[in-house]
Amino acid sequence: MCHRTLALTPQKTKEVWYNLTSRSQAMLESNTGTSFLCFSPGEVSAVNMTVPNSLIRGSAGGEAVLSVCYSSFSLDLPVIKWQLRREKSITVVQSIGTDIIGTLRPEYRDRILVFENGTLLLHNLRLSDDGKYDVEISITDDTFPGEGSITLTVDEPISRPYIDMESTSVLELSENIILNCSHDNGTRTTYRWFKGGKPQTNETRFVLSPDQKLLTIRRVLMADDDIYSCAVENPVGNMTSLPIRLTVYRRSSLYIILSTGGIFLLITLVTVCACWTPSKNVRECIELDWIHPVLQDPSMDDSSSNSIGSPELDNPPCYTSYTSSLTPGSPACSSHKLSYWIILQIPTYCKSAWTMGTN
16 A cells, blocks of 8 residues: 655655564655655564574484574464475475474484474484574464574594503603504594693604594603593593503613523522432433443444453343333433433523623
8 A cells, every 4th residue: 555645856855764563664765756655554574583502412312402482473383394404405394383294204204303383303313414404484474484593413422432552561762652542432523632640732752643643752751651541522522541551661671670580590590509419210310321322232232242251241230220110211211311401501501691691
């Protein structure tokens, strides 16, 4: 409807604005002729929407509530539409009030709930649900729909991390000792290192990888003998590894340990030498071992004819007693010979051990 107003001359041209409602207005436009004040009869309204929280963080398998609220002059049910931004937007759900229109996509079946105020509840979150969601609420009587957007992040919870390294004991001045902060589960993770309970940062000898997952000690010093741990964080939680101790030995300590071990072995062997006395059986075994190759069958000895009546043949029990009681191949004799051989080797071994200890 247009109402005629007073004509204005070009010299007195001016604009007048009238607020008819929050969304309607009329303007007095000047012209060289007659001016007109035009407005639409009745009220022009819109859906006013508010988004309490534009960023929601969820964990895989959990739930996420994308909260919105709206106000309108109309009492009609709202038409609610949620979309997930992609190269081509995906319609998550569309409803009239709480009644869903049409068929949900397979990935959203049994996971969607829409409330009267337009809020969307997602059950059993998946990593693929991560993204930006656009919501539009419109009412038939309202000229302008309400619009809003919410960002949803979905992350996998972190499992307890652990420190992986080649060895927990190293020698002083060793090069490039690497500590790896590992974990089985977790997305969008960040890492922090601690030495002796205090945060560890990049230094001359301590180098962190770009993602801070690896800690490298370029040249190990005695001061690096300490307790190390790492912490892993993501938007839905954080976990800290069990502490692990890095033991650093002085290089001189290695020589002391070897020398001490050699001296201890030497003392043990000397004690055995001093306290051990060969038994009669052992002596017999040794004598037998020395004599046996000489005593042969008389028929095989060319000098046997010259030995008839000699004292050696008149008293043969030694030979027969050895063959009857302890023969060269018997287990008892073999074990005694082995023990005696070990004793005979002690001086040589002691000398070698002493040389190692002194070096």
